[in-house]
Amino acid sequence: MTALTLDRLRSDGQRFMEEVSREYYLAHAGLKPTAELQAIYARHAAILGDDALALIREEFHSTTEGSDAHRSARLMLEWITDSVASRALAELDEREIAWEGSAVLHLDDGRVVPYQRAAIDIGNAADRDERVVIERARARVVQAELAPMRRERFQREKELIEAMRIAPTYNATFEALSGVNLSGLVAECEQFLRDTQAMWDDVYAETVRTKLRMDPAEATRADALHLLRAQEFDAFFPSDSMEASIRRQTREMGIDPGAGGRIIFDTEEREGKRSRAFCAPVRVPDEVYLVLRPHGGQADYRTLLHELGHALHFAYTRGDYPFEWRWLGDNSVTEGYAMLLDHLMHDAGWLARYTELGRRRAPTFLRTVGFEELHFLRRYCAKLIYETALYGGETSWSSLPDLYVDRLTSATTFQYDRADAFVDVDPRFYAARYLRAWQLQALLTETLVERFDEDWWRNPRAGPWIREALLGEGQRELAGELAERATGRALSFAPLVRAIEDLLVIS
Numbered sequence: 001m002t003a004l005t006l007d008r009l010r011s012d013g014q015r016f017m018e019e020v021s022r023e024y025y026l027a028h029a030g031l032k033p034t035a036e037l038q039a040i041y042a043r044h045a046a047i048l049g050d051d052a053l054a055l056i057r058e059e060f061h062s063t064t065e066g067s068d069a070h071r072s073a074r075l076m077l078e079w080i081t082d083s084v085a086s087r088a089l090a091e092l093d094e095r096e097i098a099w100e101g102s103a104v105l106h107l108d109d110g111r112v113v114p115y116q117r118a119a120i121d122i123g124n125a126a127d128r129d130e131r132v133v134i135e136r137a138r139a140r141v142v143q144a145e146l147a148p149m150r151r152e153r154f155q156r157e158k159e160l161i162e163a164m165r166i167a168p169t170y171n172a173t174f175e176a177l178s179g180v181n182l183s184g185l186v187a188e189c190e191q192f193l194r195d196t197q198a199m200w201d202d203v204y205a206e207t208v209r210t211k212l213r214m215d216p217a218e219a220t221r222a223d224a225l226h227l228l229r230a231q232e233f234d235a236f237f238p239s240d241s242m243e244a245s246i247r248r249q250t251r252e253m254g255i256d257p258g259a260g261g262r263i264i265f266d267t268e269e270r271e272g273k274r275s276r277a278f279c280a281p282v283r284v285p286d287e288v289y290l291v292l293r294p295h296g297g298q299a300d301y302r303t304l305l306h307e308l309g310h311a312l313h314f315a316y317t318r319g320d321y322p323f324e325w326r327w328l329g330d331n332s333v334t335e336g337y338a339m340l341l342d343h344l345m346h347d348a349g350w351l352a353r354y355t356e357l358g359r360r361r362a363p364t365f366l367r368t369v370g371f372e373e374l375h376f377l378r379r380y381c382a383k384l385i386y387e388t389a390l391y392g393g394e395t396s397w398s399s400l401p402d403l404y405v406d407r408l409t410s411a412t413t414f415q416y417d418r419a420d421a422f423v424d425v426d427p428r429f430y431a432a433r434y435l436r437a438w439q440l441q442a443l444l445t446e447t448l449v450e451r452f453d454e455d456w457w458r459n460p461r462a463g464p465w466i467r468e469a470l471l472g473e474g475q476r477e478l479a480g481e482l483a484e485r486a487t488g489r490a491l492s493f494a495p496l497v498r499a500i501e502d503l504l505v506i507s
């Protein structure tokens, strides 16, 4: 076996990522019954263990901050840390997946419902009593069985990461590896919650009264699930023209939706294919799958736009960049491009041109969208604030459920349940990636409007700039660096607040 070097880590790392991505593509597209990941992990064990971690940690500490070598080392150290921790946590994660697949709820009226149906059944239940009955049983079984497993998993993860001796604490390690200033972002979230409180109180009360026909003080997270599942506009987002409309718009903006054959649209009907669209970058930038099974409806359009944003990003990334700039890095960037496209669903001109919503229905639709957007942003701000405390170690594990309920309920007004304090958590602060992606998306949209007019999405001059200034860079930069270079402005919540104000003012 050849000695472990940085270049070997790059070439084997790329092969490992390609094999994993291909396996996911085949399994989720229905081309293979299951993803067989164990064999891939075993084949690449040498680059996924403590030796690789030691090598790259040394490189990280010995390179000069600000240099490309340090940037590369940071990206690779973050990746190795994740891989080593994921391998160590695999057993706990598998135990949890097995539980989710077999657990059942015992409803007070004697019915038995599979755990995995609970969220769907609650979302579909127009009758509030029915939502209450399912939710009570769900919270009971989560509290008794899933929550302890999840709590153990997070405790173990925190110990593992802190034992890697990259920085003194879990949160400091995340900051060192991701380049994200957590406490700064938490402060921005707190400010955003204050700045949008009055706007939220208004739209929340109005929406709960008119759509749920409930007293706003009594609504819970289960009611929110039902509210957000509303399908009143789905007929105007037909499945048969979805792919063609979105491809046409991409061409009108001056971008080839197939990226010269590098993006493969897998659209045929196939047994075992996932129902939600997804993107699988099997070789970056040369072989990227966009898998979909068109159902129509607004959620389907949004998902296709989102996944197309990822696919374009991977397929237009510069092929001469090193592995770590093409495959690794700050996922706020790729999520930002995905959101840049899915937020076209908030653009009245785009909706009029590429859907059947029509001008007359647009104001009501956009106000609904504004409610959803503000709800999700406030929820994610509260999640990040809470998750920082969960990993931070200063709040005892037994006090976390009260903190969770307090944070999430005060941000969203919907009443949350203590049972979810370890379940409703995105590991490794993925909420921070989403929040920065959201900020990046809003900033890019404002910049595109300034440079290429309100209908930048059909301006053939916009595409070349998007490809070269944005997509081509892969994830070499942090989202904040990219924002400064491409727009001359810093990431912040300000453009998002402006966009939400526009959506809510309309009716």
Ligand SMILES: [Zn+2]
Residues within 6 Å of the ligand: 306, 310, 334, 335, 338
């Ligand atoms: Zn995404």
